[in-house]
Amino acid sequence: MRDNFKRETMCVQSGWKPKNGEPRVLPIYQSTTYKYESSDEMGKLFDLEKSGYFYTRLQNPTNDVVAQKICDLEGGVAAMLTSSGQAATFYSIFNICEAGDHVICSAATYGGTFNLISVTMKKLGIESTFVDPDASEEELNKAFKENTKVVFAETISNPSLVVLDIEKFAKVAHSHNVPLIVDNTFATPINCRPFEWGADIITHSTTKYMDGHATSVGGCIVDSGNFDWDKYGDKFKGLTTPDESYHGITYTKKFGKAAYITKATAQLMRDLGSIPSPHNSFLLNLGLETLHLRVERHCENAQKVAEFLENNDNVAWIDYPGLKSSKYYELAQKYMPNGTCGVISFGLKGGRDASVKMMDKLKLAAIVTHVADARTSVLHPASHTHRQMTDEQLIEAGVAPDLIRLSVGIENVDDIISDLKQAME
Numbered sequence: 001m002r003d004n005f006k007r008e009t010m011c012v013q014s015g016w017k018p019k020n021g022e023p024r025v026l027p028i029y030q031s032t033t034y035k036y037e038s039s040d041e042m043g044k045l046f047d048l049e050k051s052g053y054f055y056t057r058l059q060n061p062t063n064d065v066v067a068q069k070i071c072d073l074e075g076g077v078a079a080m081l082t083s084s085g086q087a088a089t090f091y092s093i094f095n096i097c098e099a100g101d102h103v104i105c106s107a108a109t110y111g112g113t114f115n116l117i118s119v120t121m122k123k124l125g126i127e128s129t130f131v132d133p134d135a136s137e138e139e140l141n142k143a144f145k146e147n148t149k150v151v152f153a154e155t156i157s158n159p160s161l162v163v164l165d166i167e168k169f170a171k172v173a174h175s176h177n178v179p180l181i182v183d184n185t186f187a188t189p190i191n192c193r194p195f196e197w198g199a200d201i202i203t204h205s206t207t208k209y210m211d212g213h214a215t216s217v218g219g220c221i222v223d224s225g226n227f228d229w230d231k232y233g234d235k236f237k238g239l240t241t242p243d244e245s246y247h248g249i250t251y252t253k254k255f256g257k258a259a260y261i262t263k264a265t266a267q268l269m270r271d272l273g274s275i276p277s278p279h280n281s282f283l284l285n286l287g288l289e290t291l292h293l294r295v296e297r298h299c300e301n302a303q304k305v306a307e308f309l310e311n312n313d314n315v316a317w318i319d320y321p322g323l324k325s326s327k328y329y330e331l332a333q334k335y336m337p338n339g340t341c342g343v344i345s346f347g348l349k350g351g352r353d354a355s356v357k358m359m360d361k362l363k364l365a366a367i368v369t370h371v372a373d374a375r376t377s378v379l380h381p382a383s384h385t386h387r388q389m390t391d392e393q394l395i396e397a398g399v400a401p402d403l404i405r406l407s408v409g410i411e412n413v414d415d416i417i418s419d420l421k422q423a424m425e
């Protein structure tokens, strides 16, 4: 049962519900396996006849409780944790695509997503088309093919900070009878709940704001339960016809609205095994307990830093969807009126060299391959996360060669601004 609380309360209270005399704090079930009284009972679990735990690669109580909290926050019907955001992205697509299928993805995505879809999934026989997220509905329609199975995009793209017109993407996907998967890592459910705008499935890299302290790599997939797989059963045979590897179970028949997540768990997690360690899930849960407070401060600080940079003579350009000057200001106001994220992109007048030099002079902000944790950090995507891309691909993905990705932390904003000031001088 989903909690009927406000999001702030869910961050603190959802998930673990101790019964009388049980630990108040979510226990770490650091156990690979689970004991049963009879062999018959265990057999039923293997047949998915009964629900219960038998092996942590498939399910673990600590992991499940944390998945439930994220599920509640997003307003979904079922969720699963994965060992990384990459695994979440891969499973979310591969759960409904196979060799011979086609994926449409926004060109403004995380570099890892771009590589996964354009290189690795291609090797598995899954073709893709990358589309301009700002394209009109007519232009987007042209990208669809007979074998298109899914549309994938990010609510706020990393690192180009494109705010997705979720309703436009959902409408176009649904008019072609396929679901929209949205990576909601940067906005988090505190600022935006994509299901309310028509997205069908949400993925997260929990590594970022959800963990918030840069301790654990992790991911999550949440299903809204809204996509009618049976209605387009021919497209989604994996969900709507018997699974030979599970004694002929048909997921939509047996699990209804939980079909998608059950298949991802029973089939993909069973066979590919990208589970989070229960200890990491425990840490993730601690992060989630303060997500609402941290996200609010990240956004407040980032707004002030963005305004400082916008008015600084050394800055050539700046992108922050919270600035009125941003191309995405209107969309951000619509989809995330309380704030966007703590990440800012900007470039210096001296170009790529000046940007790199400035980063080396920062004292408080550290150069790290990370975003969205409590500490302010910087990254130069062209030399780091996106370095395998050609200049052409970089520009298509909205990543200028001089782009500095500044992840504003939750320190005192005056200290963050002073640090930037001294580095630019």
Ligand SMILES: *Cc1c(COP(=O)(O)O)cnc(C)c1O
Residues within 6 Å of the ligand: 084, 085, 086, 087, 089, 110, 112, 113, 154, 157, 158, 183, 185, 186, 204, 205, 206, 207, 208, 217, 218, 219
């Ligand atoms: C970091 C990130 C990912 C990948 O997640 P990992 O946890 O690093 O595997 C996917 N999408 C977005 C938007 C990200 O920022």
